[in-house]
Amino acid sequence: MRRRSILQSLAAGAAAVCVPTLRAQDDKSVMTILVGAASSMDFTARLVAQQLQEVLGRPVVVVSKLGAGGRLALNELKRAAPDGRTLMFSTSSLFAIYPHIYTKLDYDPVADFTPIAGVSWFDLGIATGPMTGATDLKQLMAWQAKQGTGAVYGAAPGAGSSSHFVGIALAQASNLPLKPVHYKDSGVGLIDLVAARLPMLVTGTSPLVEMHKAGRIRIVAVSGEKRSPLVPEVPTLREAGMNVTIQNSAALYAPAKMPREMVDRIYNAVMPMLARTDVQEKLAGQGMVPFPMNGTQLAGWLAEERRRYEILAKESGYVPEAL
Template identity: 60%
Template sequence: MTTRRSVLRGLAAGAAAALAGTARADDMTTVLVGAASSMDFTARLIAEQLRQALGRPAIVSSKLGAGQRLALGECKRAAPDGRTLVFATSGPFSVYPYIYTKLDYDPVADFTPIAGISLFDVAVATGPMTGAITLEQLLDWQRKQKSPVFASAPGNGSLSHFVGISTALATKVPMEHVPYKDSGIGIVDLAAGRLPMLITGLQPMIEMHKAGRIKLLAVSGATRSPLVPDVPTLKEAGVNVTSSTYTGVFGPAKMPPELVKTTYEAIIPMLSNPGIREKLAQQAMTPWPANGEQLAALLVEERKKFEQLVKATDFPKQDA
């Protein structure tokens, strides 16, 4: 028979469990990420590093869509207590202010840069439509076309898009842009001969390159990728363009300096771990250990570069 005392004991136990659950949630670190694939993969490495270093639960919360802006918005609204962080590329901080008519965040005032994590490049590829085996051959083919085009993924305003614009300016080949939201579809169209030129992340194209179905012609970074050491950089291929995307961890605005330091010191040792460095390399990412000040300074330089590039190309602003 149920007694009043047993009922009270049950209620008390339930309340205690609820309180314990709340305490655990309050003591948990959430790493927001607004992009899939290698970004989500790396966010999980960061969360595991935080869990080990800080001795409290850490999870990844994927907020996909709107070009990472959903994840940034949630971080912006969070308390600056180190429990909510966002792992993002440099684009939303350095490019978006110049390509969107209005943003619902301030890339400087609303966030606290904490740590640089990695950089990655995009690559230029062609397929059977052109038959080119070098970038010079591809550009010669483009010059002979009445309406030369290049495709990029993930499309408008991405690093891939701007590498294409920069290549067109540097080589004086006035190529029109064909945006693809999904790199996989772009790669299929390239291999099928429906596209002459695709610029997108390196990693998704490597398998098709090795199978001979597409041809990687150049990578956009300052050095060759160890994943495809036979592929030159754009500069080595004769095009004076160098551009990479940087990734970093950010917190909400007004995080206390001591908390920023603690979070940075918890994260950054992972980039010296050979196992993690290998995992990043498999995602075509190069470790880029930087503190908050270095990350902030990099973004200032990136904003200057993209402001000039957008103005030079009369890039049409889009609605956010």
């Protein structure tokens, strides 16, 4: 009897352990992917949603929750249950840059979330206009050097963004006193660049392309490790002689403590789409390149990014802001 009781208890325990996995696989409830930024993030999130819906056989919706630089959406993710029903598609800025530009965050970038999958990366463009007449980065930086303490650059979307930090890194690499002029969006910065009120603008490459191809501005370099698919003729900053590489990732995240089998299932559902030519072409149209990483790899990449931005912030004397 004692042996039978033990076996029954073990069988009941094993069945209980299997229940979450079975439920996760059979769950047909709506999965929500939060997005805290507009434009290319929303576009790519919808590609991910379509893929998940086809593979997992459950409805997947993308919900834009804009505001506070993406923190509104991130805090909703933080409060959600780790049951696979609420995810977020986000840039790396919230996890790598924000810890160094705010005095106190209302979330822990590591403990409060579960990285699931890297999807794409995108770079930033460094552009100039009629004010400088420069045709490459060397000429642009030579023009800036002549301005002395009046050397400035535009950063969109503003203080603490990756655009701002590209400018900080360029100032350090060139030993020039470049000062930022912050813009909430690239559109206003472009207006000033074309009107010769601004010598240099750092922002996402995609918004610059149309005017670059029309000859109204010139993208002299991009910030990523590789050339942008949008302007393959434009060199990277490293190729142009500046030892600077900064790029953003776009990835899928879940609340903390999501079961490993759920994480793996979602990751395995997303990855095949990054090998498809049609998806790669759609990403390229947004200035993005596939960035396939599992959760562990993504967490490691974010840790390296946090360290890099911490060094940049400290060396530049960046003063964190209060939330």
